[in-house]
Amino acid sequence: QEHLNQAQLTTDGADTAIGLMQAQLMIDRQQPEEALAILTRLDKQLTNHPQVLKLLKQVHLSVN
Structure with a gap:
């Protein structure tokens, strides 16, 4: 998780991929x-x- 947070801070345009990960x-x-x-x-x-x-959808199905 820490590596993903660091990548989000240092990589332009990667917000979507990092958020999905x-x-x-x-x-x-x-x-x-x-x-x-x-x-x-x-x-x-x-x-x-x-x-x-x-x-x-996956999250909603997992909590219901």
């Missing part, structure tokens, strides 16, 4: 609230992005 990591770690926060932010920035929508 962070969200997937949170899902894998059974931390849906954290994943949802990341994905909600990404969804506001990238409306209808296929990978964001896929992960949002």
Whole structure:
């Protein structure tokens, strides 16, 4: 997680990829609230992005 945070600070244009990786990591770690926060932010920035929508669906299914 620390490496992803550092990459986000130092890499222009990588916010989407890093955010998706962070969200997937949170899902894998059974931390849906954290994943949802990341994905909600990404969804506001990238409306209808296929990978964001896929992960949002995955998170919602895991908590219901």
